Amino acid sequence: MSPRALVTRGDGSLAVERREPLVAGPGExxxxxxxxxxxxxDLELVDGTVDPAYVRYPLVIGHEWTGVVTSSGDSAFSVGERxxxxxxxxxxxxxHCVAGETxxxxxxxxxxxxxxGAAADEVLVRADLAHVVEPQVTxxxxxxxxxxxxVYHGLSRVVARPGLSCLVVGDGTIGLLAAQLLRLWSPARVVVSGRRPEQAELVRRAGADELVETTPRAAFDLVVEAAGTPASAADALAAACRGGSVLLLGLPPHGSTTAVAVDDLVNGDLLIRASFGYTSSAWASVVALLNAGRLRPGVLVTHRFGFEDQAEALEVLRSAPAGAARGKVVLERS
Ligand SMILES: [Zn+2]
Ligand SMILES: [Zn+2]
Structure with missing residues (x-):
């Protein structure tokens, strides 16, 4: 059977299609x-709401993944390596690349x-971008x-010292990961603000001290915006204390805007840092932390679906089940 792939055309559909088997070329x-x-x-890719400059259709989705090498071409990797x-x-x-800003x-x-992407039976990648994960990593x-x-790339640019009081705005996966990764910098405390009390247990699992429903004002040394709405960005800017820093990680819908009191930003002497994606060096650092057992982001997985149950998986992503926690949703290929 030819390999399967989950393909979208940005029109709300995501369907299993059969593809030609992939062949590793030089360096692949x-x-x-x-x-x-x-x-x-992924939902936005399926719905066609991502800035068109950053997407090409038809597209196999899947950018958060791990797998096993089946063809190593001319590279130093071995078949079977994860x-x-x-x-x-x-x-x-x-x-930018020369400066390390990949x-x-x-x-x-x-x-x-x-x-x-990787929501498929096979994916073709550049060998120089692959990193081996140790067997003890799930x-x-x-x-x-x-x-x-x-998250690591963003945090590594704003956390200046240990002992900071930190707020994460947003209780979705990026917010939960931010709460977990902040621990690497020994903060004084980590508070998560989110609308769903059902997330409280996951928030604790991520290592945060507390989940609050309303975002406090002018109270934190470091605020991480991870909810990705214009209103949450405004909340995040207002939550930093004077001399504090605000990291914008959430990505609101393309073109959305919000009003901010600019004088408060200046009077607050705020450092505002927006962060896009990750560098090769941030990626390598996260793999090293994982391989060393210092980071366990997998504890945030709450929903698993078979590869061809993509419709159900999208439904859980679209609206969190009432009364239940929702962390990371994953597809498992069998
Ligand atoms: Zn993602
Ligand atoms: Zn470049």
């Missing part, structure tokens, strides 16, 4: 995905966005390297 690997995480961005693969594909030549490469290209942990790298 063919990988058989095992676990593929889904996120809100890998995670950087999704942002840097040219390695432009001024997330800003002049030629934007990203697996699961501008070329076929597939759940490994599949979360992508969003964890997004």
């Amino acid at each position: 690997l063919v990988v058989r995905p095992a676990t593929v995480g889904l996120c809100g961005t 890998v995670v693969v950087e999704g942002i594909v840097p040219c390695r030549r432009c001024r 997330n800003l490469c002049d030629t934007y290209s990203e697996l699961g966005f501008t070329f076929d 597939n759940d942990d490994a599949a979360l390297v992508e969003p964890a790298s997004v």
Whole structure:
């Protein structure tokens, strides 16, 4: 049987299609995905609401994943090795790449966005972007390297010292990952603000101290915006104390705007940092933390679906089941 792939055309549909088997060219690997995480961005890709500059259809979705090498081409990898693969594909030549800012490469290209992703029986990747994960790392942990790298890249640019009081705005997966990763910098406390009390147990599992329903004002050294709405961005800016920092990680719908009191930002002497994707170096750091057993993002997985139950998985992503926690939703290929 030819390999399956979950394909969308950005018109609300996501269907299993049969594809030609993939062949590894020079410098390439063919990988058989095992676990593929889904996120809100996948929904937006399916619905066609992502900024058109960042997507190409028809598209196989799947940018949070891990799998096993099935064809190693001319690379040093062995068939059977389990890998995670950087999704942002840097040219390695432009001024950003040369400076290590591979997330800003002049030629934007990203697996699961501008070329076929990992929600498939096979995926073709560049060998120089693949990293081996140690056997003790679970597939759940490994599949979360992508969003964890997004969070790690952002945090590593704003956390200046230990002992900070931190607020994460948003109780979705990025918020929960932010709460977990903040622990790497020994904060004084980590509070998560979110609308769903059902998330309280997951928030604790992520290592946060408390879940609050209303975002406090002018109270935190570091605020991480991870809800991705214009209103939550305004809340995040208002929650930092004077001299504090605000990291914007959430991505509101394309073109949305919000009003902010600019004088408060200036009077507050705030550092405002927006962060896009991850660099190769952030990705490598997260893999090293995973392999060393210092990070267990897989504890945030709450929903698992078979590969061809994508419709059900999308439904859970679209609206969290009433009365139940929702962390990471994953597809498991069998
Ligand atoms: Zn994602
Ligand atoms: Zn580049």
